[in-house]
Amino acid sequence: MTQRTEQTDNPEKPAPAEPVPGGNGAAAAAPGTDADGRSDGTGPGEPRAAAANGGRPTAAEQDGRPADTGGRAAEPGADGRNAEPDTGERETGPGTDGQDGRPGTDGGDAGATRDTGDPQGAARSPEGAAEVSESEQLLFGGPLRYDAGWDQHTGSFLELGLRTMIARMPRLIASTVRLAHRADPRALRQVASAEFGGGVAQAVGLVAVNQVLVQVLAPGATSERLTAALPALLAVALTALVGALLRSASTAGTGRLEPKVFRVATEEYLGRVARVELTAVEDEEFHKLLDSAQWGAESARRMIKYCTSVVTAGISLIAAAGVLTVLHPALLPLLVLMTLPSAWSSLTIARRRYVSFHIWVQHARASQLLGRLLTDAQAAPEVRVHNIGPFLLRHFRTMAETGEKEQTRLARLAARTGLIASGWTGLATAAAYGTLGLLLWTGAMDLAVAGTAVIAIRTGSTNLEALVVQLNYLYEESLFVADLERLCQEADRRLIPPTGQALPREVGAIRFEKVSFTYPGEDGKPALDEVDVTIPTGRIVALVGNNGSGKSTLAKLLCGLYAPDSGRIMWDGVDAARADRAELFDRIAVVAQDFYRWPFTARINVAIGRPEAPYDDDCLDAAAEYAGADRTIGSLPRGWDTLLARGYKGGHQISGGQWQRLGIARARHRDARILVVDEPTSALDAEAEQRVFDQIRSLAAEGQTVVLITHRLHSVRHADEIYVMEEGRVIEHGSFEELMRPRGGAFRRMYLVQSNQYAYAGEETG
Numbered sequence: 001m002t003q004r005t006e007q008t009d010n011p012e013k014p015a016p017a018e019p020v021p022g023g024n025g026a027a028a029a030a031p032g033t034d035a036d037g038r039s040d041g042t043g044p045g046e047p048r049a050a051a052a053n054g055g056r057p058t059a060a061e062q063d064g065r066p067a068d069t070g071g072r073a074a075e076p077g078a079d080g081r082n083a084e085p086d087t088g089e090r091e092t093g094p095g096t097d098g099q100d101g102r103p104g105t106d107g108g109d110a111g112a113t114r115d116t117g118d119p120q121g122a123a124r125s126p127e128g129a130a131e132v133s134e135s136e137q138l139l140f141g142g143p144l145r146y147d148a149g150w151d152q153h154t155g156s157f158l159e160l161g162l163r164t165m166i167a168r169m170p171r172l173i174a175s176t177v178r179l180a181h182r183a184d185p186r187a188l189r190q191v192a193s194a195e196f197g198g199g200v201a202q203a204v205g206l207v208a209v210n211q212v213l214v215q216v217l218a219p220g221a222t223s224e225r226l227t228a229a230l231p232a233l234l235a236v237a238l239t240a241l242v243g244a245l246l247r248s249a250s251t252a253g254t255g256r257l258e259p260k261v262f263r264v265a266t267e268e269y270l271g272r273v274a275r276v277e278l279t280a281v282e283d284e285e286f287h288k289l290l291d292s293a294q295w296g297a298e299s300a301r302r303m304i305k306y307c308t309s310v311v312t313a314g315i316s317l318i319a320a321a322g323v324l325t326v327l328h329p330a331l332l333p334l335l336v337l338m339t340l341p342s343a344w345s346s347l348t349i350a351r352r353r354y355v356s357f358h359i360w361v362q363h364a365r366a367s368q369l370l371g372r373l374l375t376d377a378q379a380a381p382e383v384r385v386h387n388i389g390p391f392l393l394r395h396f397r398t399m400a401e402t403g404e405k406e407q408t409r410l411a412r413l414a415a416r417t418g419l420i421a422s423g424w425t426g427l428a429t430a431a432a433y434g435t436l437g438l439l440l441w442t443g444a445m446d447l448a449v450a451g452t453a454v455i456a457i458r459t460g461s462t463n464l465e466a467l468v469v470q471l472n473y474l475y476e477e478s479l480f481v482a483d484l485e486r487l488c489q490e491a492d493r494r495l496i497p498p499t500g501q502a503l504p505r506e507v508g509a510i511r512f513e514k515v516s517f518t519y520p521g522e523d524g525k526p527a528l529d530e531v532d533v534t535i536p537t538g539r540i541v542a543l544v545g546n547n548g549s550g551k552s553t554l555a556k557l558l559c560g561l562y563a564p565d566s567g568r569i570m571w572d573g574v575d576a577a578r579a580d581r582a583e584l585f586d587r588i589a590v591v592a593q594d595f596y597r598w599p600f601t602a603r604i605n606v607a608i609g610r611p612e613a614p615y616d617d618d619c620l621d622a623a624a625e626y627a628g629a630d631r632t633i634g635s636l637p638r639g640w641d642t643l644l645a646r647g648y649k650g651g652h653q654i655s656g657g658q659w660q661r662l663g664i665a666r667a668r669h670r671d672a673r674i675l676v677v678d679e680p681t682s683a684l685d686a687e688a689e690q691r692v693f694d695q696i697r698s699l700a701a702e703g704q705t706v707v708l709i710t711h712r713l714h715s716v717r718h719a720d721e722i723y724v725m726e727e728g729r730v731i732e733h734g735s736f737e738e739l740m741r742p743r744g745g746a747f748r749r750m751y752l753v754q755s756n757q758y759a760y761a762g763e764e765t766g
C-alpha cells in the first residue's frame with residue numbers, strides 16, 4: 001500500500017501564537033498536522049490551528065489595527081478557543097522606509113542585519129524581499145514560507161489601487177449580503193435599518209447643530225438666544241440618543257449574524273468536500289484551493305463586521321457631505337481637501353505595516369518552528385541521543401535576534417512615516433481651516449455655518465479615514481471568500497454522482513475486464529494495465545505481488561473510489577462506472593493498512609463502521625470479540641468510552657497492533673457483503689495474525705466475499721483464487737496448489753524466498 005502521508009501518533013497541538021511586531025502575540029499558526037496529528041502536507045510539520053482563523057494573520061493583524069477597532073484580537077474564534085491577547089500595541093508597530101514597501105532599502109536603517117561585523121550574519125533572500133539570518137539560510141535554504149493555498153493572497157491587496165478596490169466593492173458587499181441573508185434575514189434587516197437610520201440621525205443632528213449655532217450667535221440677550229436655541233438643542237440630544245440606540249441595535253444584529261454566517265459558509269464547503277471524488281481530494285490544485293478556501297468561512301464572518309463598518313462610514317460620510325453642501329457649496333471641496341491626505345496616509349501606513357508584518361513573521365515563524373521541534377515528542381529521542389538541543393537552541397537565538405532587530409528597525413521607520421503623514425495632514429488641516437477663516441473674513445460665510453462646518457468636516461474626515469482602512473480589510477477578506485466560492489463551484493463539478501443504476505440484489509461475481517488506471521498527474525506508467533480479475537461471491541480472492549505492483553489500487557477501484565481509464569468493472573450485468581455509488585459503497589467494508597485512527601472514543605472508532613447503526617455495547621462487543629479487540633477494550637481505563645487520542649485530557653494511547661484489531665472490528669461491525677482487507681496483520685503478533693486469517697476464512701464460509709491483500713504468502717494458502725501482480729499487470733493466477741506447481745513461477749519463487757527465511761539453519765523448504 002502506498003501512502004501519501006506519513007502517519008504519526010501525535011495529536012493536534014494547539015497552535016502557538018506567532019507574536020506580532022510591537023505587540024504581545026497573535027495567532028498566526030502554521031499548517032502541518034491534521035486532527036490526529038498526521039502530516040497534512042500543507043506545512044513543514046507545524047501544527048495547524050484548529051481555530052478557523054488561526055493559521056493566517058487577519059487583515060486587521062496585518063495592518064496592525066488595534067483590537068478595539070474590530071480586529072479579531074480577543075474575540076472568540078470559530079471554536080471558541082482562540083481568544084487572543086490584545087494586540088493593541090501593534091498600532092505602534094512596524095513600518096518600512098516607504099520607498100518600495102520593503103524594509104532594508106533605506107540606507108540609514110537597512111544595515112541592521114547586513115553589517116559585516118554582525119556576529120549572526122545575514123543573507124539576502126532569493127526574492128530579495130527580506131533579510132534572512134544565516135541560520136534560516138542554513139536550515140531552510142532561505143526564508144520560511146508556507147506552501148499553502150491561503151498564502152497566495154499574502155500581499156495581493158497591495159497590488160491593487162484604491163480605485164480598483166472601490167470599484168469591486170459593490171460586488172463584494174453584495175455577496176456578503178447574500179450570505180448574511182441566507183444565514184439570518186431578520187438580523188440582516190435589523191443591521192441594515194439600524195445603519196440607515198444612524199446615517200439619517202447623523203444628518204439631522206448636524207442640521208440641528210447648525211440651528212443651535214444660528215440661534216446662539218444671533219443678536220439679542222443671552223437668555224433669549226438660549227431659549228430660542230432650546231428646541232434645536234433638544235433635537236441634537238434626541239438625534240444623539242437615537243444614534244446610540246441604532247448603533248447598539250446594529251452591534252447586536254451583527255453579533256447575531258457573524259456566527260451564523262460562519263456556520264452557513266462552513267457547512268456549504270464541508271458538505272461538498274465530503275462528497276467529492278477521491279481524485280479531487282488527492283489533486284494538488286484542489287487541495288491548494290481547499291487550503292485557501294477553508295479560511296473563507298472565517299473571512300465571511302469578519303466581512304460582516306467590515307461591511308457594517310464600511311456602510312456606517314459611507315452613510316455617515318454622505319450625511320456629512322450632504323449637510324455641508326446644503327450649508328455652503330464651498331464646504332464640500334474643503335472636506336475633501338482636509339480628509340484626503342489623512343485617508344491616504346492611513347492607507348499607506350496600513351499597507352506598510354502589512355508588508356512589515358509578513359517580513360517579520362518569517363523570522364518569528366522560523367524560530368518558533370525550532371522551539372516546537374525542541375519540545376516535539378517524536379523528535380525527543382533524537383534530540384537527546386544526538387545532542388541536537390544546543391544546536392537548535394543556538395539557531396533559535398540567531399533567528400529570534402534577527403526578528404528582534406527587524407522589529408526595532410520597523411518601529412523606527414513607522415515612527416518616521418507616521419511623523420511625515422501627520423505633517424501632511426497638519427498642512428491640509430491648516431489649509432482647510434485657513435480657507436474657512438478667509439470665507440468668514442470676507443463675509444462669504446456666517447459664523448454659525450462655519451461652526452457647523454468644523455463639526456461636519458471633523459465627522460466627515462474621521463469617516464473617510466475609517467472607510468479607506470475598512471475597505472482594505474474588506475478587500476483582503478473577500479479574496480478568501482472568493483476562494484470559498486470557487487471551491488464550492490469546483491467541488492460541485494467533482495461531486496460523486498448522487499444517483500446511478502441499481503446493482504443486482506445478488507451479485508454472482510465482480511469482473512475486472514481489461515481495466516487500466518493511471519493516477520491523475522502521474523503521466524508515466526499506469527498503476528493498472530489491462531487487468532482481468534474475477535471476484536466470485538462468497539470466495540476469498542488474494543492479491544499478491546511486490547510493492548507498488550497495483551494491489552491497493554485495484555482494491556480502490558473495486559471500492560468505487562476511482563473509475564477505470566479504460567476497461568470495465570462489471571457487477572454481473574452492471575458497469576460500476578454507471579452504478580449508484582452509494583449502493584456500491586454500502587456493499588463494501590475495508591480494513592486498509594492505513595485505516596483512519598479517529599480521535600474519538602473506542603466505541604466510536606468501531607461504531608463509525610456503520611454510523612447509522614446502534615452504538616450499544618451488545619452490538620460492538622461481538623465485533624470486538626471477532627477481531628480479538630475485546631481484551632484491548634477491557635484494558636482501557638473507561639472501556640468503550642475511553643478517548644483514543646493522545647494529548648487530550650483522558651486521552652489514551654494504544655499500540656499499532658491494538659489499533660489494527662479495532663480497525664478489523666470496525667469492518668466486522670460494518671457487516672458488508674464484500675470485505676476488502678489490505679495488509680490486515682502487519683502490526684499484529686503471530687498468534688493474532690493466525691487468528692485473523694482463520695476468521696477471514698470463516699467469513700467466506702458464511703458467504704461473505706473477501707478480497708485479501710497481503711505480503712504474507714503463507715496466509716493465502718486457503719484463498720480460492722490468487723492473483724499475482726507485477727507492475728500493474730496480472731502475471732499469474734490460480735489456486736495455491738496451481739501456482740506452486742510450475743517450477744519457474746513467480747508466486748512459487750516468492751513463496752520459497754519467504755518460507756526459507758523461516759527455515760531452521762541447514763533446512764531448506766521446497
Ligand SMILES: Nc1ncnc2c1ncn2[C@@H]1O[C@H](COP(=O)(O)OP(=O)(O)OP(=O)(O)O)[C@@H](O)[C@H]1O
Binds near residue numbers: 282553
Ligand atoms: N494516490 C496515489 N497517487 C499517485 N500514485 C499512486 C497513488 N497510490 C499509489 N500510487 C502509485 O501506483 C502504483 C501502485 O501502487 P499501489 O499502492 O497500488 O501498490 P501496492 O501493490 O498496493 O503496493 P504495496 O505492496 O507497497 O502496498 C505505485 O507506483 C504507486 O507509486
